[in-house]
Amino acid sequence: MSTVKVDFRGTLGRFELNARFEVPARGVTAIFGPSGCGKTAVMRCIAGLNRLADGLCSVAGDVWQDEKTFRPVHQRPIGYVFQEANLFPHLSVRRNLMYGHPATTGAAAIGFDEVVSLLGIAKLLERSPRHLSGGERQRVAIGRALLSQPKLLLMDEPLSALDQMTKDEILPYLERLHAALDLPILYISHDIAEVERLADQLVLMRSGTVLASGPLSKLQADLSLPLALSRDAAVSFDAEVVGQDAADGMATLVVPGGQFLLPAEPLPPGTRRRLRVLADDVSLALEAPSRSTIVNVLRARILEIRRQADHRVTALLGLGDDGEGARLLSRVTQRSWNELGLQTGLAVYAQVKGVALVRREDPAA
Numbered sequence: 001m002s003t004v005k006v007d008f009r010g011t012l013g014r015f016e017l018n019a020r021f022e023v024p025a026r027g028v029t030a031i032f033g034p035s036g037c038g039k040t041a042v043m044r045c046i047a048g049l050n051r052l053a054d055g056l057c058s059v060a061g062d063v064w065q066d067e068k069t070f071r072p073v074h075q076r077p078i079g080y081v082f083q084e085a086n087l088f089p090h091l092s093v094r095r096n097l098m099y100g101h102p103a104t105t106g107a108a109a110i111g112f113d114e115v116v117s118l119l120g121i122a123k124l125l126e127r128s129p130r131h132l133s134g135g136e137r138q139r140v141a142i143g144r145a146l147l148s149q150p151k152l153l154l155m156d157e158p159l160s161a162l163d164q165m166t167k168d169e170i171l172p173y174l175e176r177l178h179a180a181l182d183l184p185i186l187y188i189s190h191d192i193a194e195v196e197r198l199a200d201q202l203v204l205m206r207s208g209t210v211l212a213s214g215p216l217s218k219l220q221a222d223l224s225l226p227l228a229l230s231r232d233a234a235v236s237f238d239a240e241v242v243g244q245d246a247a248d249g250m251a252t253l254v255v256p257g258g259q260f261l262l263p264a265e266p267l268p269p270g271t272r273r274r275l276r277v278l279a280d281d282v283s284l285a286l287e288a289p290s291r292s293t294i295v296n297v298l299r300a301r302i303l304e305i306r307r308q309a310d311h312r313v314t315a316l317l318g319l320g321d322d323g324e325g326a327r328l329l330s331r332v333t334q335r336s337w338n339e340l341g342l343q344t345g346l347a348v349y350a351q352v353k354g355v356a357l358v359r360r361e362d363p364a365a
């Protein structure tokens with residue numbers, strides 16, 4: 001399989017970095033962790049802006065750095081998008097976009113018209129960056145990075161300088177990029193909501209170290225990692241739309257081992273959408289509730305538990321009678337856990353109070 005492979009060990013000033021991961025060279029991989037944990041340092045090593053003697057970096061089989069090789073930044077086919085757009089103020093949007101575009105007019109993998117349409121910037125082409133909104137400027141910056149024909153797109157908190165409304169305006173464009181382009185993207189964020197919406201893979205960092213890497217849903221449901229025990233612990237997974245009740249405005253989506261009913265605008269059957277369920281929104285019962293306003297009650301099995309210091313218990317559930325289906329987290333008080341005599345291996349009913357639709361576009365479409 002074609003992968004992005006990274007292994008950087010050493011010190012930058014007084015900061016110790018120990019970053020090792022291998023992720024598929026496709027889709028969006030989020031590098032996630034608290035401020036100062038070394039996310040940007042890793043990205044700068046990948047770009048060739050930081051040099052650690054003991055480093056390895058290869059992208060889809062192409063070695064950018066190993067014991068013998070160190071390609072300088074200008075010889076690495078990367079697009080880099082920063083928090084601030086950094087456009088040339090004296091050039092029009094069109095000329096900013098063309099700036100990084102290779103002069104040779106071979107069959108470019110990512111075409112000008114495609115980028116303009118994907119990012120919705122056709123109307124801005126003759127304008128000056130000085131008169132663009134923050135969100136528009138950032139879309140142009142992303143376009144410029146894409147037109148340099150990168151083999152890897154590096155995005156360092158591209159939305160963090162924007163207000164929530166502008167973030168919400170720009171996120172659908174990022175989802176479209178993800179769906180339309182066959183280009184691996186490394187995306188730094190410390191906002192789990194952004195990660196749940198955009199990422200397929202996750203690299204989880206703490207204090208200069210990569211704790212784990214792999215599919216987002218797998219890492220979120222791993223009780224040995226800090227995400228599953230955090231305040232906003234949740235799992236997100238892709239589900240298939242199988243039905244729609246227009247009268248009630250509800251859609252049915254299936255995941256392995258169960259299905260969810262949720263309020264949604266009409267969704268095309270057969271398409272996939274990403275759902276998120278918070279651990280705090282899942283309670284457990286030994287019998288199916290007979291009359292309740294909770295519409296999603298799923299058969300599940302308790303696979304593993306962690307007792308937390310705050311007298312609560314976080315349980316990993318596997319959906320379905322056999323527990324082999326999609327994973328959910330449930331967080332309940334230790335008191336109710338004990339009262340019901342819950343334990344690993346037991347079959348239960350997971351009562352899901354809330355399900356959110358976090359990704360609207362279908363990346364596979």
Ligand SMILES: Nc1ncnc2c1ncn2[C@@H]1O[C@H](COP(=O)(O)OP(=O)(O)OP(=O)(O)O)[C@@H](O)[C@H]1O
Nearest residue numbers: 012013014015034035036037038039040041042190
């Ligand atoms: N070239 C360098 N020389 C010395 N120290 C460095 C260098 N690069 C990074 N550091 C240090 O490494 C630490 C991690 O910084 P980094 O910017 O990578 O964190 P981050 O996770 O991206 O944080 P944030 O989310 O706040 O942007 C910081 O303490 C920083 O000062």
